[in-house]
Amino acid sequence: MKKLPPLNALRAFEAAARHKSFTAAAGDLxxxxxxxxxxxxxxxEFLGRRLFERLPRGVExxxxGREYAAVVRRALEQVAEASDAIRTRADEKQILTISTTPRFAVGWLMSRLHLFQRDFPQYGIRISSTTRLVNFERERIDVAIRYxxxxxxxxSVTRLFDHEEVPVCAPALLEGPDALQFPEDLARVRLLHDGSYQYWRSWLDFAGIDNVDPHEGWVMDDPNVLFQAAIQGQGVALxxxxxxxxxxxxxxxxQPFDLVLATDVAAYAVCPEQNADDPKVRAVIEWLVAQAEAQE
Structure with missing residues (x-):
């Protein structure tokens, strides 16, 4: 590397050039x-050039000097930005970021997360809730839960549990003269769909029900809205x-009926292959597996 001026000299020059005053630069530094x-x-002396004109009332x-000041300022800003970025990454080394769907976070993960924190207090926790596939590196995701x-x-892929589908509804739909007793009774209520009709078609076929239109009802893209509608008695969801x-x-x-539809998908904890041996990644995946197995 070529010989460089001392850093303190560069900082003094940048401050003096910015203020056009040695006195103001001294105050800054x-x-x-x-x-x-x-x-x-x-x-x-290092450059062999005069950078300032000394005047009776200040410097110019x-x-x-102007050309050099622009380059030095840009270089010092880049050093400062790179230093901040590295400090930020160092601060975040103990932050564990988990990406999952909003529904999985609300319905399963949040009720258990305090147990992980109890066992691993050295890690801070950040939950990134989204339905899209994340970019692990760009978004600094450690572990994602995917279906x-x-x-x-x-x-690196670790199976947590199979994905199954069962009808769910408000308790009120099991009461009164029109109470749901058999799968055929679904013909009397509204079906609630999660953005497609796929699982209701499959569940009705599995149950052997042919008097219920699988395309009837409301379609909702947000599962949290879907289940809130079910809680309010607006219909039956899968x-x-x-x-x-x-x-x-x-x-x-x-659950008004005992019939459980098995699907060909499952929930997995995933991470980039090169990060699979990271201690915090390994810790949370092993913990997720243990929590899933405890429900078997």
């Missing part, structure tokens, strides 16, 4: 006027029992 003057002289940059068949290239665990336990939702 918490040094004396004489110290700034010596640093400027040092850098001028020479043409070369699928487990075939994501470049990712759900993975695990993701409405809280609502089932609190009695806000009930």
């Amino acid at each position: 918490f040094v004396t006027h004489g110290a700034v003057s010596r640093q400027i002289r040092h850098i001028e 940059l020479t043409d070369e 699928g068949r487990g075939n994501w290239p470049g990712l 759900a993975n029992p695990r993701t409405v665990e809280t609502e089932l336990r609190d009695g806000k939702l009930v």
Whole structure:
């Protein structure tokens, strides 16, 4: 590397060029006027050029001084930005970021997360709730919980549990003369769909029901809105029992029938292959597996 002027001299020059005053630069740097003057002289001797014109009432940059000041300022800003970025990453090393769907976070993860924090107090926790596939590196995600068949290239994949579908509804729909007793009774109520009709078609076929139109009812893109509608008695929704665990336990939702539709997808904890041995990644994945197995 080529020889560079001392950093203190560059900082003194940048401050003096910005203020057009050695005195103001000294105030910025918490040094004396004489110290700034010596640093400027040092850098001028290093360059073999005058950077300031000394005037009776202050200083003015020479043409070369103005050119040099722009380069030095840009270089110091880049050093400061790079330093901040590294400090930020160092501060975030103990932050564990988990990406999952809003429904999984609300219905399953949040009721258990305090147990992870109890066992691993050294980690801060950040939950990124989204339905899209995240970019692990750009978004600084450590672990994501995804539904699928487990075939994501470049990712380390750990199965948590199978995805199943059961009808759920408000307890009120099981009361009165029109109470739901058999799957055929679904013909009398509104079906609630999660953005498609796929699972209701599959569940009705599985139950052998042909008097219910699987395309009837309301379609909602947000599962949290869907289950809130079910809680309010607006109809019957299909759900993975695990993701409405809280609502089932609190009695806000009930399962009117025992028929459980198995699907060909499952919930997985995933991370980039190169990060699989990171201690905090390994800790949270092993914890997720243990929590899932405790429900089996």
